[in-house]
Amino acid sequence: MNQDRAELLKETNENVVISRGGYETLGDSSPEISRYSGQTKTFPQYVAALTATLTAFLAGMVLGWTSPMMDSLFAGNFNHLTISTSQMGWIGSFATLGAMTMCIPTGFVCDLIGRKKTLLAISIPFIIGWLLILFSKSVIYLYLGRLISGMGFGASCVAAPIYISEISEKQIRGTLGSYFQLMIASGILASYVAGTFMAPLSFTIFCAGLPFLFIIVFLCQPESPVFLMKKGLIDEARCSLIRLRGSEADVTEELAEIEGILKESGQTATSIIQTFRRYSNLKALLISFSLMLFQQFCGINAVILYSANIFSTAGVKLNDDICTIILGLTQVIATLFSSFMVDKLGRRVLMISSTLMVGLSTIALAVYYTLKDRFLIDKTIMDHLNLIPIISLGCFIIMFSIGLGPLPWIIGSEIFPPEVKSMACSGAGTLNMFSAFLITKFFLDVSQNIGDDCSFYIFSLFSLMGTIFTYFVLPETKGKSIEDIQFELSL
Known part of the structure; x- marks a missing residue:
């Protein structure tokens, strides 16, 4: 497989260096270091x-x-x-x-x-x-x-x-x-x-x-060295890289890598429609857009909106402001943990764990509201179940912040080649914001018509679909160049 991969890269980028036992890529739209002289x-x-x-x-x-x-x-x-x-x-x-x-x-x-x-x-x-x-x-x-x-x-x-x-x-x-x-x-x-x-x-x-x-x-x-190289400002790009990598780093090889991938992008530049006809770009678009939908339709805005109700239902004697501060602090801590783990565990592990646990958390919330609102379970019995919604809420916020919150943005910026990255990321961001608007504006109206529990069951369905999608479709992007990622997407 390594040999086939090397031959494919060689055809599309004459600057790829084939090394013993594999290959050495020249980077992507993100300046990356493989084996540079000097210490960065x-x-x-x-x-x-x-x-x-x-x-x-x-x-x-x-x-x-x-x-x-x-x-x-x-x-x-x-x-x-x-x-x-x-x-x-x-x-x-x-x-x-x-x-x-x-x-x-x-x-x-x-x-x-x-x-x-x-x-x-x-x-x-x-x-x-x-x-x-x-x-x-x-x-x-x-x-x-x-x-x-x-x-x-x-x-x-x-x-x-x-x-x-x-x-x-x-x-x-x-x-x-x-x-x-x-x-x-x-x-x-x-x-x-x-x-x-x-x-x-x-x-x-x-x-x-x-x-x-x-x-x-x-x-x-500094300005992005990739943008400066795209504009032909080589000296400015070198200065930018030196500021970002340190004065002791030799950035000559990295500049050559950036130039190589930009040259390839210029040689293969076609119309937008033709560009997105490439299987790897279509798959990248599917991944990015799907992750944005899963992020919003897991119910994050609805869960936060219901947080005060969940706290009061569980008998927590705190006012709404303190409850929201607790949730906000939990989200910051969990996201900080994700920032330490994302380059160690990888994107796939965090996304699969996040979507699965978020889905199970909203199922637990949905079941609780079904028992409470539809079956009208005796209050004495429900008092013994009051920890379920608060545990579910905590688990939801933590697991969302570890994966579904940050990773769609990270992955979306990694999987597209430079000639379509800006447009593709813009489209994914638009879909994300439109989805957020729909949830924010219409969640309460929908819940009043179909019930709170049904809304959370729907959110659970989207999250579990996200788990399946991530497992079968999402490639691991940790530590890989755009050539590596695009090759995997083309398979």
């Missing part, structure tokens, strides 16, 4: 990834803002606005609608002006959105503010993973890629904490000031 440093890559994913932190603040603000908005304690339940649903949903509109354009902007400039530009919709919310005179201002700040969220979902995949060595690519979901979870947690202990106006001012902090911190980070 990973610390600059960690810093660049963390600062880039501050956009995800800003997105998390947008997503989390509505939870601690809900009571204040209902009571008219924010800018003297009184919000109805229906309007509150739209305030929550407009962020995902705004995100959906920006995913595809962001891919084109990344290729036009660069990854770094795109990330910096993302701060603009965040700033405008928060200012509209801060100075809102009516609910229309809140709608517009949420819509525009949501556009920043959607743009970050595309630009940050692409940037990270192109600055990372393959040995730490998964870890750095997981920072995106980690920072979203951290932003949500920060909004829960700040919103609980700060006045509504002060909390919103705090949110509005964070995009300026991101600009200051990220401004000094």
Whole structure:
């Protein structure tokens, strides 16, 4: 098999070096190191990834803002606005609608002006959105503010993973890629904490000031060396790699690898339709889109929405704000654990474990609500089962954060060749945001018509389908170049 594989690579890329006992790839759209002279440093890559994913932190603040603000908005304690339940649903949903509109354009902007400039530009919709919310005179201002700040969220979902995949060595690519979901979870947690202990106006001012902090911190980070090479800026690409790999690293070979894969992409560049007719790209598209659907239709937003009800049902004497903080903290810790494990255990193990346990958790929740609401089991008996929903909730949040939360973004940035990566990631991000909008806006209405338990049974079905799909379709991408991954996808 190694010989066939080497021959296939040799036909498509004259720069591949066939080595004794196998082959040595030349990298992918993500700069990767095989055997470079000089010692590379990973610390600059960690810093660049963390600062880039501050956009995800800003997105998390947008997503989390509505939870601690809900009571204040209902009571008219924010800018003297009184919000109805229906309007509150739209305030929550407009962020995902705004995100959906920006995913595809962001891919084109990344290729036009660069990854770094795109990330910096993302701060603009965040700033405008928060200012509209801060100075809102009516609910229309809140709608517009949420819509525009949501556009920043959607743009970050595309630009940050692409940037990270192109600055990372393959040995730490998964870890750095997981920072995106980690920072979203951290932003949500920060909004829960700040919103609980700060006045509504002060909390919103705090949110509005964070995009300026991101600009200051990220401004000094380098542009993606892959983008610079695509533009023919070889000296700038070399300087970027030296900053990312350390002054002692010899980046000549890595530059040659990037140039080789870009040259191959240019030689094989055809129309978009023809490009996606390639079996490997079609399969990559199927994988990326499917993982995004499984991520949203596992019921993450519904479970978080029901968290306060689950805590109270279990007899936990905590107010809603403290419950959400506990959930947010659990999600951050579990996502942090995933960032340490993703380059050790691999993507497949984490995804299979995550989808399976998430599915079993929602089945347990569904069975509990069936017994409680349909069979009307005696309250004394139900009191003995009260630990079931809270254990299920904890298991769901932890296992979602380990796999289903971060990995669809990581895998989507790894499996596409450079000529289609921006467009494919943009399309997957759009599907993700549209799915999130559907769940956020219509979950309560659907649950009222078919029952809470039926909704959770449906979520379980999607999660278990995700387990089967991952086992049979998803290749392992840990530590592999795009040539390796594309070869496996073509089989």
